[in-house]
Amino acid sequence: MLLETLNSPESVLAQMDTFSTGKLELWFQPVYQTATGAVLHNEILLRWRDEAGNLHLPQEFLPTLSDTGQLQKTDRAVIRKAIELLAEQPDRCLSINLSGEGLNNFELIEYIETLLDQSGVDPKQLSFELTESTIAKDFPTIRAFVRELKSLGCAIVLDNFASRELTLFQCQQLAVDLVKVDGQLIQRLKTEPSSRVLTKAILEGIQALSQVAAKFVSDAVTLSLVEEVGIDLVQGHHLKTPSPAPDWTELVRPEEEQDSPTAEVQKSTQSWRFLVGTGFVVLGLGAVGVGIASIGYRLSHLVVDGSTINGRIVRLQAPTTGNIQAFYAQPGVVVKSGQLLARISQEPSPQEQEALLRLERAQDQEQIRNQLESLELQGQIQVNATQLASAKQSLALLKTQLQQLERRDQAVRQVDVELGLESIKEQQAVVQAAQAKAEAARLDYQRYQKLLEAGGVSAQETDQLRLLWQSAQAEVQQAQSVLDGTQKAVNAAQAGIARSNRNNIMGGVLSDQRISLQQTIQQQSVVVNTMEAQLAKLKQQLNNSQSLQKNAPSLVNDLKQLQSERKVQNVSAPFAGVVYTAEREQGEQVNQLEPIVTLLDCNNLWVETVVSAEQASSINTDKPVTVGLAGYAQTVKGEIDLIQPISNLQQLNKLTQVQALQPAIPPKLVGQPLTRITVQIPPPPQHENSQQFCGLGQAARLTFPKKLFGNR
Secondary structure (H helix, E strand, O other): OHHHHHOOOOOOHHHOHHHOOOEEEEEEEEEEEOOOOOEEEEEEEEEEEOOOOOEEOHHHHHHHHHHOOOHHHHHHHHHHHHHHHHHHOOOOOEEEEOOHHHOOOOHHHHHHHHHHHHHOOOHHHEEEEEEHHHHHHOHHHHHHHHHHHHHOOOEEEEEEEOOOOOOHHHHHHHOOOEEEEOHHHHHHHHHOHHHHHHHHHHHHHHHOOOEEEEOOOOOHHHHHHHHHOOOOEEOOOOOOOOEOOOOOOOOOOOOOHHHOHHHHHHHHHHHHHHHHHHHHHHHHHHHHHHHHHHHHHHHHEEEEEEEEEEEEEEEEEOOOOEEEEEEOOOOOOEEOOOOEEEEEEOOOOHHHHHHHHHHHHHHHHHHHHHHHHHHHHHHHHHHHHHHHHHHHHHHHHHHHHHHHHHHHHHHHHHHHHHHHHHHHHHHHHHHHHHHHHHHHHHHHHHHHHHHHHHOOOOHHHHHHHHHHHHHHHHHHHHHHHHHHHHHHHHHHHHHOOOOOOOOHHHHHHHHHHHHHHHHHHHHHHHHHHHHHHHHHHHHHHHHHHHHHHHHHHHHHHHHHHHHHOOOEEEEEOOOOEEEEEEOOOOOOEEOOOOEEEEEEEEEEEEEEEEEEHHHHHOEOOOOOEEEEEOOOOOEEEEEEEEEEEEOOHHHHHHHOOOEOOOOOOOHHHOOOOEEEEEEEEOOOHHHHOHHHHHHOOOEEEEEEEEOOHHHO
8 A cells, every 4th residue: 555655646656757667665664762672663664666577675776766856755755655654553653764955954843743643643653863974074063953853753864873973962963763773883893803892882882872773683693793782672683584565563582592602612522522421432441540530620610602801990070161172081091190191171052052142142242232321321421511611601701790789789789889988078067057056055045044043134045045955966866867877878888788868779779689699500510510420420420431342352352352261181001901982082072970991900900701500519719719711821810809799781771870781691500699700810811912802701711619629
């Protein structure tokens, strides 16, 4: 149904002129969970069937699709058909390989979202696979594209990852849901035993990011090695070949023990034992003694094959957050204690850079605001200065008018004084005349009084003269009173307090004018002082604004200078050893306490194995262990360092976090009570060869002395 629709006449793919003589088909290959055998999803694989019925792989026809501009159309058609299939099976999941050409076209996101909305398919059913090389071509753009895809709810698979073009740090930024490691990396587990340790270390780093799937599992040995390193998912022809329809059947494992490395060793051991036994028979009675001795040795010793040389590792962490300025640690390199491994410059983090950028933008906006404010202040200052000058001019005019008025008032007062002085003289003359008249009247009265006494005049005449004298005295008093008043008026005029009767009208007007003018001057002075204060305030604001404009860039520059002057911190080897793994590269950004390099301590090596609890109970721990190293005829003596009961591999992994390799549990011991045994040994002969990591991972044979029967 799906393939018929895909190749229907109205299909986009059917309209491609380049492939008008054949048809594109969708094939499927399941991805299995290693632990359970359940199908995680089916990967959609594109095939081309030509007119003759021959099936072609993508590498044969995708370049043509790309050259003719039809690759993006193909992506859309495959996506649409996959969503149609998922709509029919809502409990299934499919994975689609996206070409690199459409990853910078965000319209594809809208197309996928529209199809999901229309079909009602759960986005979690759909995942998209992008290869490492495709992402590395334009990492920032494709990272944004991936984030948009994940925002729809779809899963992201990083395909064909070998850590050649993308770093683990970049993979962490992508936040992918699944990593499919490159097939060559998986094959190295089988074909390159000498580099198996390094390959395992790379796989461990990938497993820290997300689930890991192994592709191209082509045989049972590869499957066994993949399971040994703990990879979550598997895919390959050994498990299920691609087919025209999705397969959701759980993986049924064939009997593979005869093909596993452990089984091969067991076969080899069994064959060797058979040959030895046959040799004993052939040698006859002459070899009976040797046979008995060998049997006795076997009875008194426990021989364990398949043991592995292991060692202590130390993960060095970044002492600070910054940029790796220099990185000298490469896997396999021998280092001395204190040797420089990396330099980390405390450059600003992306968050700090973003904050600095925001500060610069804010500073630019603040400068613009300050400039506009400065222009506005300058305009206000100019207006206020003009108004202040006008107010001062008005004040000066008022003061001039006051001066003129005071001069006029002074002149009026001077006239009043002069007139008053003249009036005083006149009044003094009047007083003197009145006094003379009064004196004359007194003398006449006194003379008549005497005459009256003498009887020369009548009393009436005397009384008349007395009245005249009293009248003259009254005139003197009146004249004196007028003189005193005139004197006071003159004194007041001289003091500017009063006016003479003759000029009091003019003086009052001038006085009122002067008082009014003084009040106006006082009010104008307040206006001038207020405007001066406002002008001074505006000038201060202008100075502050201009100062901010000058100082603000220096603040940003000071911050940049402070960041650039941060000290470079060194990462040195704490002991002599070999670089085991390098988690970072030169130029990468690293966070504080993130691991950057792992060292292997070649002076702290041991041989490790897992045996049954019953076997462990028979070992005599007081005697040395004979250790046979692969490739060397001579054996070495070792001391048992640890005998530790365990229940399963998961518990074993938790107990061995500071060692380079995780010991494997032989398949024949699965389900039994187990014991982990470590035997301390001196550095093996090949430890000086750094590329072999001090012999790490090399096979060894352990021969343990058994307890005597009486000591059981």
